Amino acid sequence: MRSIDSAADMEDLKKEKISIIIPTLNEAENLPFVFGDILRVMKNSDYPWFEILVIDGGSKDRTVETSKKFGAKVVRHEGGKGSALRRGMEEAEGDIIITMDADCSNVAEEILLLIKGIEDGHDVCMGSRFMPGGKSDDISLIRKTGNKFFVSLVNFFWKTNYTDLCYGYRSFRRSCISKLKTSTDGFGIETEIAILAARNKLNVIEIPSFEKKRRHGSGKLRTLRDGHIILMTIIRELFRK
Ligand SMILES: Nc1nc2c(ncn2[C@@H]2O[C@H](COP(=O)(O)OP(=O)(O)OP(=O)(O)O)[C@@H](O)[C@H]2O)c(=O)[nH]1
Numbered sequence: 001m002r003s004i005d006s007a008a009d010m011e012d013l014k015k016e017k018i019s020i021i022i023p024t025l026n027e028a029e030n031l032p033f034v035f036g037d038i039l040r041v042m043k044n045s046d047y048p049w050f051e052i053l054v055i056d057g058g059s060k061d062r063t064v065e066t067s068k069k070f071g072a073k074v075v076r077h078e079g080g081k082g083s084a085l086r087r088g089m090e091e092a093e094g095d096i097i098i099t100m101d102a103d104c105s106n107v108a109e110e111i112l113l114l115i116k117g118i119e120d121g122h123d124v125c126m127g128s129r130f131m132p133g134g135k136s137d138d139i140s141l142i143r144k145t146g147n148k149f150f151v152s153l154v155n156f157f158w159k160t161n162y163t164d165l166c167y168g169y170r171s172f173r174r175s176c177i178s179k180l181k182t183s184t185d186g187f188g189i190e191t192e193i194a195i196l197a198a199r200n201k202l203n204v205i206e207i208p209s210f211e212k213k214r215r216h217g218s219g220k221l222r223t224l225r226d227g228h229i230i231l232m233t234i235i236r237e238l239f240r241k
């Protein structure tokens with residue numbers, strides 16, 4: 001427990017607490033860069049209280065050891081990315097939750113924009129690679145086309161104005177998490193969250209985001225298999241009361 005020694009300490013206590021959730025599966029080579037960037041940004045920020053939660057789906061490399069070395073709290077949780085994010089949100093203690101990937105594709109400086117989106121009064125702030133100012137160096141043409149198709153389906157059925165969907169760099173007001181009761185275990189999670197946010201009339205904003213190329217290793221998402229899961233997620237939500 002930290003002692004309160006000065007007026008500055010009192011001021012710090014009023015600041016929002018930040019939880020950064022990172023799902024991992026064999027990302028040991030990427031993590032030193034990811035943690036290095038996060039720590040640099042957060043230590044120079046106005047948010048003295050922050051935690052990094054790594055939710056590991058059973059890595060066989062040194063993901064867990066590396067995460068601990070950098071001070072992250074590690075939760076071992078067998079299951080896909082969706083299941084990991086759900087667990088992370090249960091474990092998080094911050095007022096604002098950030099979700100990001102472990103493959104160096106997210107720009108750590110954008111954490112501050114995601115925090116601002118929530119501090120400005122939104123419940124959910126979603127990074128978008130396809131709104132003006134956003135960009136991806138990591139997405140293939142087929143995935144871009146699939147994402148665009150899914151975005152238009154969701155916008156049509158839930159009367160939203162999303163410009164991106166299958167992208168996990170986002171922030172949440174923790175007090176709103178109870179309205180996002182997800183059930184998807186895998187890569188359909190971002191889509192399900194976007195739909196639940198619309199259905200529950202949460203106050204959502206998008207901010208432009210730049211997605212860099214994965215630095216080491218290969219992605220776990222399989223375009224056809226996971227595209228099908230995302231489509232099924234949309235159809236299932238359509239028929240849910
Ligand atoms: N806990 C957990 N994390 C996972 C699992 N699969 C992927 N992840 C993590 O989820 C994040 C996104 O996964 P990626 O494989 O990069 O998926 P993607 O970014 O959609 O695909 P690429 O563009 O190919 O990198 C990364 O941090 C992964 O390590 C899983 O089964 N369990």
Ligand SMILES: [Mg+2]
Pocket residue numbers: 101103105214219
């Ligand atoms: Mg990736």
